[in-house]
Amino acid sequence: MSLSATNISKKYSSKHKQSYILNNISISFKKGEFVCLLGPSGCGKSTLLNIIAGLLKPSSGEITLNGKKVTEVGVDRAVMFQECALFPWLTVIDNVEFGMKIAKVPKKERREKALKYLKMVHLTKFQNCYISELSGGMKQRVALARALTLDSEVLLMDEPFSALDSQTKDILQKELEKIWWETKKTIIFVTHNVEEAVLLGDRVIVMSANGGKIRKEFKIELGRPRESQSIDLSYIVAQVKKELREEVERVAKGEYDNDWNFEEDTILHDSDFDLGAGL
Numbered sequence: 213m214s215l216s217a218t219n220i221s222k223k224y225s226s227k228h229k230q231s232y233i234l235n236n237i238s239i240s241f242k243k244g245e246f247v248c249l250l251g252p253s254g255c256g257k258s259t260l261l262n263i264i265a266g267l268l269k270p271s272s273g274e275i276t277l278n279g280k281k282v283t284e285v286g287v288d289r290a291v292m293f294q295e296c297a298l299f300p301w302l303t304v305i306d307n308v309e310f311g312m313k314i315a316k317v318p319k320k321e322r323r324e325k326a327l328k329y330l331k332m333v334h335l336t337k338f339q340n341c342y343i344s345e346l347s348g349g350m351k352q353r354v355a356l357a358r359a360l361t362l363d364s365e366v367l368l369m370d371e372p373f374s375a376l377d378s379q380t381k382d383i384l385q386k387e388l389e390k391i392w393w394e395t396k397k398t399i400i401f402v403t404h405n406v407e408e409a410v411l412l413g414d415r416v417i418v419m420s421a422n423g424g425k426i427r428k429e430f431k432i433e434l435g436r437p438r439e440s441q442s443i444d445l446s447y448i449v450a451q452v453k454k455e456l457r458e459e460v461e462r463v464a465k466g467e468y469d470n471d472w473n474f475e476e477d478t479i480l481h482d483s484d485f486d487l488g489a490g491l
């Protein structure tokens with residue numbers, strides 16, 4: 213598997229101006245790699261993910277998967293969004309089977325696969341429930357099971373756990389890491405949460421706010437499974453936060469006309485480390 217984004221730019225034009233959301237971004241992803249994308253709100257993370265998914269066309273540059281140019285959505289790239297986009301009128305198992313139904317997978321195979329992945333996300337007992345009967349964490353698990361049924365080499369995840377409470381998030385992060393380890397998928401994971409990125413990523417890419425470029429890349433060479441409280445992890449988290457903080461501060465200064473006074477304590481002690489989420 214080889215996946216690359218080469219010289220990707222995306223610009224939007226209005227009557228008066230053109231603005232670059234992404235500006236000549238190139239990234240290569242290795243087979244089985246877990247890559248996290250971090251960056252201030254509005255820096256273009258979702259845009260990049262949607263371009264890789266084939267949901268959005270770049271203004272220039274190209275995405276290639278196994279040497280073939282990506283021009284549309286495909287079963288080789290499963291996507292999981294922040295709001296899990298499940299169908300409330302279908303049961304859990306019917307939701308999980310939905311993508312396979314579209315892909316015309318035969319009924320028996322569909323059911324077997326759906327059960328396999330529901331087991332993987334610990335929802336076998338809830339297969340006949342409707343979505344409204346589930347908690348937020350359970351809904352995200354259904355969405356994850358549905359994304360896994362495509363057996364895609366690549367899984368694209370856009371802030372999948374950001375709406376969850378921290379305990380549920382911890383559990384799902386561990387489950388995702390285990391599933392990733394077992395399935396050897398390449399995962400591109402967008403988050404605002406620095407700890408989550410360092411906990412899960414082989415690589416953490418910090419995007420810069422203006423002009424959509426890559427600011428810095430961190431290779432996370434810690435063993436797995438990782439402990440969020442470990443000293444090694446905390447050290448890297450602090451480094452990444454410093455990088456992101458400088459970027460958020462730069463944006464804030466621009467937005468507040470250089471009148472912005474950055475309060476160290478406000479963000480450094482934010483329990484959720486969602487730097488930039490509110491900008």
Ligand SMILES: Nc1ncnc2c1ncn2[C@@H]1O[C@H](COP(=O)(O)OP(=O)(O)OP(=O)(O)O)[C@@H](O)[C@H]1O
Nearest residue numbers: 224225233251252253254255256257258259260404
């Ligand atoms: N259709 C559009 N027309 C014009 N501008 C757009 C359009 N879609 C997105 N944008 C702009 O592109 C920028 C990047 O948006 P994107 O959703 O990729 O950011 P993001 O990094 O995912 O932000 P967040 O962390 O808040 O989810 C934003 O400034 C947004 O306003």
Ligand SMILES: [Mg+2]
Nearest residue numbers: 257258259370
């Ligand atoms: Mg986004």
